[in-house]
Amino acid sequence: MLVAVFDIGGTNIKYGIGDSHGHILAEDVTPTGASKGGAVLVEKIEHLTKQLQQQWPITGVAISTAGSIDSAAGKVIYATQTIPGYTGMNVKKLLETRLQLPVEVENDVHCGALGELWKGVASDSQQLLFLTIGTGIGGSLALHGQIHKGASHLASAIGHMNLYPNGRLCSCGQKGCFEQYASVSRLEQKIQEIQPHQQVPAFMESVKRGDEESVNLFHEWLNDLVIGLQSLIYVWNPDSVVIGGGISAQGKWLEQEIESALFKNLLEPFKEKLVIRLAKNGNRSNLLGAIKNYELQQVRREIR
Numbered sequence: 598m599l600v601a602v603f604d605i606g607g608t609n610i611k612y613g614i615g616d617s618h619g620h621i622l623a624e625d626v627t628p629t630g631a632s633k634g635g636a637v638l639v640e641k642i643e644h645l646t647k648q649l650q651q652q653w654p655i656t657g658v659a660i661s662t663a664g665s666i667d668s669a670a671g672k673v674i675y676a677t678q679t680i681p682g683y684t685g686m687n688v689k690k691l692l693e694t695r696l697q698l699p700v701e702v703e704n705d706v707h708c709g710a711l712g713e714l715w716k717g718v719a720s721d722s723q724q725l726l727f728l729t730i731g732t733g734i735g736g737s738l739a740l741h742g743q744i745h746k747g748a749s750h751l752a753s754a755i756g757h758m759n760l761y762p763n764g765r766l767c768s769c770g771q772k773g774c775f776e777q778y779a780s781v782s783r784l785e786q787k788i789q790e791i792q793p794h795q796q797v798p799a800f801m802e803s804v805k806r807g808d809e810e811s812v813n814l815f816h817e818w819l820n821d822l823v824i825g826l827q828s829l830i831y832v833w834n835p836d837s838v839v840i841g842g843g844i845s846a847q848g849k850w851l852e853q854e855i856e857s858a859l860f861k862n863l864l865e866p867f868k869e870k871l872v873i874r875l876a877k878n879g880n881r882s883n884l885l886g887a888i889k890n891y892e893l894q895q896v897r898r899e900i901r
């Protein structure tokens with residue numbers, strides 16, 4: 598099996614060719630052009646697939662995308678105004694008609710979880726809580742390898758859990774959401790307040806060196822992250838918490854910082870089977886998860 602695989606984000610589309618072993622055989626990146634809207638975006642995917650078809654004998658298209666997705670129908674249930682007109686689009690149907698190939702679509706955070714289950718740090722997990730920490734915070738819960746999608750495909754919108762009533766205003770219109778405190782964007786804002794122009798990697802280095810101001814700021818951010826994680830762990834009792842997104846590049850050091858801050862306050866029985874990991878596949882887990890989702894959906898359709 599060879600598929601054209603796409604990871605559609607707000608800024609870039611990562612794409613390439615994937616096989617059923619999870620090998621990415623070719624890889625490239627192009628701007629999403631999100632502001633041009635959903636219709637132009639789908640045309641772009643069609644065009645890129647046709648280009649790939651000239652070189653590779655692909656048998657399908659696997660898509661990971663921003664937005665809440667009904668993966669059985671292949672439809673965008675909800676997307677923010679970052680991609681105008683994307684909400685309500687049946688991406689699967691549109692592309693299948695134009696390309697005459699099977700197409701499967703899933704939300705990018707759920708794809709990230711599937712990617713880490715398949716080829717990452719969560720391969721033994723039966724109760725996985727996956728988070729991406731970047732511009733916002735996304736979540737995915739995978740129970741026995743199956744993504745929990747909720748009643749209307751919106752489950753695990755953990756970025757909008759309330760952390761501080763009447764706190765910072767969020768893009769969703771509410772105040773005090775988790776992602777307004779524990780996202781990388783928030784960390785960047787906080788860094789700018791003490792060190793204009795400093796980037797996250799350099800900041801993390803100064804935390805490791807023990808620079809007092811940096812250490813304090815880091816702990817403020819870490820505490821907010823841990824408060825949110827603690828609530829999620831009490832609700833779901835996961836065996837693994839895996840954190841992806843930009844922050845996962847920080848490696849073992851950050852993994853240990855999060856684990857020790859979290860385990861300090863967590864009720865003892867919840868720690869017993871719990872491991873905390875940073876995602877292994879970085880940017881690739883969404884591509885891998887899209888391939889896995891493609892296979893899972895195709896098998897389901899055969900059974901039906």
Ligand SMILES: [Zn+2]
Nearest residue numbers: 757767769774
């Ligand atoms: Zn919110």
